[in-house]
Amino acid sequence: xxxxxxxxxxxxxxxxxxIPIEPAGAVLKNxxxxxxxxxxxxxxxxxQADREFRTRETVDLPYHVVMPGLINxxxxxxxxxxxxxxxxxxxxxxLNDHIWPAEGRFISKQFVADGTQLAMAEMLRTGTxxxxxxxxxxxxxxxxxxxxxxxxxxxFPLLDFPTSWGSGPEEYLSKGRAFIDTWKADDYIMPAIGxxxxxxxxxxxxxEAVRLSEDTGAxxxxxxxxxxxxxxxxxxxxxxxxxxxLAELGVLRPETQCVHMTQIDDSDISxxxxxxxxxxxxxESNLKLASGLCPVQKLIDSGVNVAIGTDGAASxxxxxxxxxxRTAAMVAxxxxxxxxxxxxxxxxxxxxxxxxxxxxxxxxxxxxxSGKLADIIAIDLSDPFLQPVYDPASHLxxxxxxxxxxxxxxxxxxxxxxxxxxxxxVADLMLRVDDWAGxxxxxxx
Ligand SMILES: CSC[C@H]1O[C@@H](n2cnc3c(O)ncnc32)[C@H](O)[C@@H]1O
Ligand SMILES: [Zn+2]
Numbered sequence: 284x285x286x287x288x289x290x291x292x293x294x295x296x297x298x299x300x301x302i303p304i305e306p307a308g309a310v311l312k313n314x315x316x317x318x319x320x321x322x323x324x325x326x327x328x329x330x331q332a333d334r335e336f337r338t339r340e341t342v343d344l345p346y347h348v349v350m351p352g353l354i355n356x357x358x359x360x361x362x363x364x365x366x367x368x369x370x371x372x373x374x375x376x377x378l379n380d381h382i383w384p385a386e387g388r389f390i391s392k393q394f395v396a397d398g399t400q401l402a403m404a405e406m407l408r409t410g411t412x413x414x415x416x417x418x419x420x421x422x423x424x425x426x427x428x429x430x431x432x433x434x435x436x437x438x439f440p441l442l443d444f445p446t447s448w449g450s451g452p453e454e455y456l457s458k459g460r461a462f463i464d465t466w467k468a469d470d471y472i473m474p475a476i477g478x479x480x481x482x483x484x485x486x487x488x489x490x491e492a493v494r495l496s497e498d499t500g501a502x503x504x505x506x507x508x509x510x511x512x513x514x515x516x517x518x519x520x521x522x523x524x525x526x527x528x529l530a531e532l533g534v535l536r537p538e539t540q541c542v543h544m545t546q547i548d549d550s551d552i553s554x555x556x557x558x559x560x561x562x563x564x565x566x567e568s569n570l571k572l573a574s575g576l577c578p579v580q581k582l583i584d585s586g587v588n589v590a591i592g593t594d595g596a597a598s599x600x601x602x603x604x605x606x607x608x609r610t611a612a613m614v615a616x617x618x619x620x621x622x623x624x625x626x627x628x629x630x631x632x633x634x635x636x637x638x639x640x641x642x643x644x645x646x647x648x649x650x651x652x653s654g655k656l657a658d659i660i661a662i663d664l665s666d667p668f669l670q671p672v673y674d675p676a677s678h679l680x681x682x683x684x685x686x687x688x689x690x691x692x693x694x695x696x697x698x699x700x701x702x703x704x705x706x707x708x709v710a711d712l713m714l715r716v717d718d719w720a721g722x723x724x725x726x727x728x
Contacts, residue, residue, distance in 0.1 A: 288335070293695060294318040295338040296659065297329055298349035300675045304635045305650035308628045310676060316349060318657040321470075321694040325653055342690065346665035348675045350631070351651050352412025352658035352691060353604045354638025356436075356563045357504070357542045357592025360416045360424060361390075361398030363405065364719050365597040368727070374510050374572045382597060386419070388726060389719075390447045395420040397715045399427045402602055404707050407433065409603040409685025412658040412693045413638065413648065415540075415563075415592065417477040417504055419448040421462055425472045431706055432696050434658065436642055437466070438477030438504045441492055443485050452488035456495065463499050470694065473502070473642060478534075480506040481525040482513055486532060493533045502538050502642065504563070505529075508551065509543035510574045526551045535560040540641050542592065543568075544582075545575030555587045561641040562587055564633070566611045568594030579615045579633075580624040590638040603685035604634055612680050627680040657695035662687050663702075 294317070301314040303326060315332035317325040325336065362382075369381035395418060406414055413434040416424050421439040428435040439459040440448060449455040459476060466474040476492045478484040484492075484505075496503050508514055508525060517525045527550070529535050535558035542563040544551070555562065564577050582589050591611060593602045608630045615625035625633075639649025647656050662679060664670070666687060669678050691699040698705055 290324075290336050292317045292319040292324055292336050292338045293340065294692075295332060295336060295341045296349055296661070297341065297343045297345075298347060298661070299345050300348040301326065301651065302348060302350040302631065302676055302679070303651040304351055304632060305652055307632065310674070314349070316651060316659060318692070318695045321656055323651060323653055323655050323657050323659075326651055344661050344690070347661040347663050347689060348679060349651070349659060349661045350679075351635045351649055352660045352693065353410045353634045354590065354642070354649065355406060355411045355414040355592055355602065355604050356540065356590040356638045356641055357415055357417070357565055357594055358402065358602065359418045359595035359597070360402035360414065361395045361418050362595035362597040363402040363602070364389075364394065364398040364716065364723065365595075366600050368597060368723065370571075370600070372572070374574055375512060377572060377598065385723070385726075386446070389723065390419050392420050392423050394719065395423040396427050397712070397719060399424045400431070400707060400712050401716055402596065403428065403431055403433055404704060404709060404712060405596075405602045406604075407691060407698050407704055407707070408688065408702070409605060410660045410662070410688040410691065411602070411604050412660065412691055412698070413642075415475075415504060417479075419446055421474075422465070425462075425466050425469075425474065429469060429471050432471060432693055432698065434471050434473075434648075434693055436473040436475050436502065436504075438475040441476065441478040441488055442483045443488065444483070452484075452491070456488065456491055460495065463495070463501050467499065467501070473644075475502040475504055478503065478505050480509070480513070481517060481528060489529070489532050489534060493536075496538055500538070502540060503534065504540040504542060505534070506543055507541040508546045509569075511546050514546045524551065526554050530554050530558065537561070538643065540590075543574065543577065545569050545577050547578065552582065552585050552587070555582070556585050562589045563592045563641065564589050564611060565592045565594040566614050567607055568598040570610070570614070571600070572598055576614060576618050578618055579611065580619040580621070583625075583629070588637050588640050589633055590641040591633045605679065605683050605685040605688075608634055608680050609683075627674070627676040630680045631676060657692055659692045660688055660699075661690040663689040
């Protein structure tokens with residue numbers, strides 16, 4: 284190769300270790316990732332990059348693992364303002380006696396703006412570059428994420444009853460249609476449909492949600508089979524399990540993301556298999572609310588795509604997806620009765636390429652290969668608690684916390700540099716968070 288063939292590009296990231304996710308299980312050493320504009324244009328050994336590229340910026344990461352940004356596939360970002368407000372309760376008591384009354388008192392556009400920013404700050408600091416959200420005032424969450432340059436699937440809420448965002452299903456759906464129309468072509472935002480759960484959305488609006496998804500391509504996300512109570516109550520009242528009801532209504536399809544799925548038998552797994560529906564696993568929320576355990580390895584073995592989410596910070600109580608992976612891997616082994624279940628590499632796939640697949644975006648997200656969008660993170664392994672390094676993938680899942688994330692880029696734009704957020708004014712955000720905490724505390728006293 285001669286000097287004439289040198290290509291100009293924007294950013295070169297020199298990584299000690301690279302976990303590209305594709306090919307599965309690969310761990311490469313001394314690689315360079317080359318970014319031009321919003322995309323990765325090459326992943327190559329550093330000596331080859333020396334010969335082939337000149338970039339305007341080089342980032343040397345000599346003690347770091349570089350990998351695709353994490354995808355947090357389920358949460359309620361603004362609920363971060365309710366973190367630690369109602370602990371040690373089962374789901375329905377938590378919702379009926381604490382969360383829904385608090386939402387009735389406090390939810391407003393400003394609450395959603397400030398709470399979503401707080402969530403984004405935590406997610407960016409801990410390695411998430413794409414998140415999924417289901418909450419009131421989705422247009423505010425979408426705007427805040429767009430302005431910060433973080434990728435997000437934002438689901439508008441759909442329920443049978445009135446809330447601060449709508450008077451009932453008709454209004455949710457008409458506002459939701461407009462919401463999808465506004466955001467469908469955005470570079471960062473993927474508008475989606477969020478029927479809350481089988482026990483809060485009746486057949487008519489559920490079928491409307493499917494029609495809207497078919498018309499627009501928008502994904503559907505729904506809490507499903509979260510607790511034994513949900514399944515027993517539906518079976519007694521309707522004579523069928525929630526998955527069977529949703530299958531009959533046409534909800535179960537590849538464009539639908541089923542969140543939780545802790546109470547599933549072989550009939551549910553075969554409906555997921557046949558329909559191609561996605562599963563979003565939220566192990567820490569499921570443990571904390573004592574909802575149950577999702578048989579992740581069994582689902583994977585059945586060919587079901589399983590991605591991962593934290594759920595909201597009011598039931599987790601953090602948004603650190605690396606911590607979530609550690610829990611997921613540990614719990615999967617006990618549930619399967621097999622220490623080989625959900626290996627470190629499989630866990631990393633759940634938080635990257637499987638999330639991209641659930642979004643229908645695996646052609647451009649979820650792995651570090653040329654042509655994909657430049658959503659990239661780096662984790663600093665130089666701390667004593669991550670030494671020595673035999674297998675970086677092992678450390679990322681079994682020893683790491685999101686706090687070791689040192690750098691991140693979304694669409695080729697730096698979001699975290701040396702552990703600091705580049706685009707969110709944290710000091711100003713903390714003042715607004717303090718103000719909300721004061722108001723929420725006052726109501727509780
Ligand atoms: C329709 S907006 C979202 C709605 O869901 C509530 N919520 C938060 N976490 C959970 C969960 O684990 N299961 C069911 N519902 C949940 C949230 O408080 C909002 O009201
Ligand atoms: Zn949830």
